[in-house]
Amino acid sequence: MSIFLMSNLSTSRFLLTGFPGLEIYYILLAIPFSTIYAMVFLGNCMILHVIRTESSLHQPMFYFLAMLALTDLCMGLSTVHTVLGILWGFLQEISLDACIAQSYFIHGLSIMESSVLLAMSFDRYIAICNPLRYSSILTNDRILKIGVAILCRSSMLIPPVIIRLKFLNYCRPHFLSHSFCLHQDLIRMACSDIRFNSFYALSLVICTLLLDAVLILASYVMILHTVLSIASREERIKSLQTCVSHISAVLVFYIPIIGLTMVHRFGKHLSPLVQVLMGNIYILFPPFMNPIIYSIKTQQIRVRIQRLFTLKGT
Numbered sequence: 001m002s003i004f005l006m007s008n009l010s011t012s013r014f015l016l017t018g019f020p021g022l023e024i025y026y027i028l029l030a031i032p033f034s035t036i037y038a039m040v041f042l043g044n045c046m047i048l049h050v051i052r053t054e055s056s057l058h059q060p061m062f063y064f065l066a067m068l069a070l071t072d073l074c075m076g077l078s079t080v081h082t083v084l085g086i087l088w089g090f091l092q093e094i095s096l097d098a099c100i101a102q103s104y105f106i107h108g109l110s111i112m113e114s115s116v117l118l119a120m121s122f123d124r125y126i127a128i129c130n131p132l133r134y135s136s137i138l139t140n141d142r143i144l145k146i147g148v149a150i151l152c153r154s155s156m157l158i159p160p161v162i163i164r165l166k167f168l169n170y171c172r173p174h175f176l177s178h179s180f181c182l183h184q185d186l187i188r189m190a191c192s193d194i195r196f197n198s199f200y201a202l203s204l205v206i207c208t209l210l211l212d213a214v215l216i217l218a219s220y221v222m223i224l225h226t227v228l229s230i231a232s233r234e235e236r237i238k239s240l241q242t243c244v245s246h247i248s249a250v251l252v253f254y255i256p257i258i259g260l261t262m263v264h265r266f267g268k269h270l271s272p273l274v275q276v277l278m279g280n281i282y283i284l285f286p287p288f289m290n291p292i293i294y295s296i297k298t299q300q301i302r303v304r305i306q307r308l309f310t311l312k313g314t
Contacts (some may be wrong), residue, residue, distance in 0.1 A: 012096040013187075014174040014181070018086040020272045030087035036288055037084065040076040044069040050304045057300060060138040061127070064120045065294060065301075066146060068249065071113045072287035077281050078105040093282065096166070099181035104162045106283070107183055111204075112154035113253055113286065114212040119146050121219040121248050128239050129226045157208070161200045168192040177272070184264070198312030202291040216250060220306040245297040252289045256282040 019029060047069040051057045081215045082102065085091025094102070126134050161183065173192040178185065183201060188192045223243065260278045263270065294301050 006169065006264055012170060012174075013093045014096070014099055014176050015065070015093050016082055016086055016091065016176050017272070017276060018179055019276055022273070026087045030084065033087055033279050036284055037076055037080050039291075040284065040287045041073065043295075044073040044076075044287065046305065046308075047294060047301065048073070050301060050308065054304050057304070060123050060134075060143055061120070062300075063143050064116060064123055065298075067116045067150065068113065068120070068290060071109055071116060072290055074105070075109045075283065076287050078102060078109065080179045083179075083280070083283075086179050094176075094181065096170075099176075099186065100162060100165050101186050102232075103165070103181040103183050103186065104158055106180065107162070108154045108158045110257075112150060113206045114209050115150040117199065117250050117253060118212045118215055119150065120249070121216045124243050124246055125219045125223055127242065128223050139205060153208070157204060161204065164197060168194070168197075177275055179276070180279070180283065182279075215256060220247070245294050248293045248297065249286070249290050252293070253286045256285050268297070273288050 018026065021289065022029065048066055051062050051066045051069075079102070082091060082094060123138060126137050130137070165183070165186050168187070168190040169192045170186075170189045172189040174189060176182075176185050177188075183197070187197050220243070223239075227236050229237045256278070260275075260282045262277055263278045295305055296302065
């Protein structure tokens with residue numbers, strides 16, 4: 001182990017953490033994890049295929065859903081090689097450059113998913129609170145601009161803090177806390193001045209994830225106020241049902257992030273296995289659950305998927 005540490009310190013390679021204490025079960029764990037990744041890819045590809053091929057789904061709500069599915073698909077692609085590489089036994093370490101690249105995609109895609117969820121809450125707000133102007137507000141041109149803004153926001157805010165990782169001096173043992181690379185993991189091993197990284201990362205979280213959560217909450221407060229003013233109980237229920245899928249997607253995204261943050265900050269006494277499990281839930285739970293949520297809760301998607309499998313069966 002000491003030889004490995006000396007090699008790591010000199011070559012800037014980092015040891016990936018699998019599932020501490022469960023090493024003898026890696027082959028058994030590899031099967032369900034491979035299945036989950038396969039379902040992530042197939043589920044999100046199916047959502048994208050249905051939206052692309054069904055002209056009746058070429059509407060703002062489903063354009064945003066396609067953005068969400070594409071983001072989830074990319075999140076799976078950015079982590080599959082390290083997570084399954086460890087479990088199948090052909091990967092134990094990762095180079096600094098590869099680690100920085102993976103960190104960029106993970107954090108950038110997290111901001112992108114949060115931004116898409118915010119755009120979807122805006123879509124639901126317009127649909128319920130201002131339905132007569134829905135088509136005039138959410139035009140194809142405006143949706144395209146929102147998509148470009150989301151892409152720019154998620155890709156251009158990250159580089160200042162990620163690029164600096166390349167120039168830090170990593171003198172502490174190169175053990176990552178997860179099966180993938182996170183910014184907070186890398187700066188924990190650095191002996192250089194990390195104040196910029198710490199402050200910038202905190203500011204980024206506040207100005208993106210936290211701000212998005214507040215705006216999503218505010219949109220639903222206004223939606224609820226509008227729905228409660230509807231006289232008919234049936235109409236109130238029908239309006240709220242159109243939001244169920246989005247609310248579920250928001251919960252499956254933010255709950256794992258909050259859980260992972262709490263474990264990292266207050267769970268120092270917990271087993272490392274808890275941190276590893278929370279990290280994998282943070283990475284895999286939203287991409288795995290979102291296709292299921294929208295396939296079950298959104299009638300238009302559910303009907304098209306059923307029709308797709310019926311046609312294949314015949």
